[in-house]
Amino acid sequence: MKVVENSEENIAICKQFCGPCPTFKPNGLNMVKPNMLFCARGQSEKPVEEIEDEGCSCFGCPIFRDHDLKGAWFCMHGLEGRK
Ligand code: SF4
Numbered sequence: 722m723k724v725v726e727n728s729e730e731n732i733a734i735c736k737q738f739c740g741p742c743p744t745f746k747p748n749g750l751n752m753v754k755p756n757m758l759f760c761a762r763g764q765s766e767k768p769v770e771e772i773e774d775e776g777c778s779c780f781g782c783p784i785f786r787d788h789d790l791k792g793a794w795f796c797m798h799g800l801e802g803r804k
Pocket residue numbers: 738739742743744745750759776777778779793794795796797
């Protein structure tokens with residue numbers, strides 16, 4: 722796995738995948754820090770037990786592929802638990 726940079730460019734890419742993800746807006750993750758780009762910024766500050774898992778769109782994201790990320794659901798589990 723390569724480190725994902727917390728950059729404007731990566732935010733723009735993340736918006737295309739976390740944005741329409743069924744777990745994202747229905748759980749209000751966009752309203753809670755770090756809002757998105759969880760694979761760089763870490764998991765949501767919303768308690769994981771309060772997030773209803775409706776699936777993860779990271780698998781289609783080029784950042785996921787290009788950084789050889791594993792596990793996905795970074796909003797719920799961050800990166801550490803997924804290595
Ligand atoms: S990390 Fe995965 S589950 Fe979480 S909002 Fe993004 S695409 Fe959805």
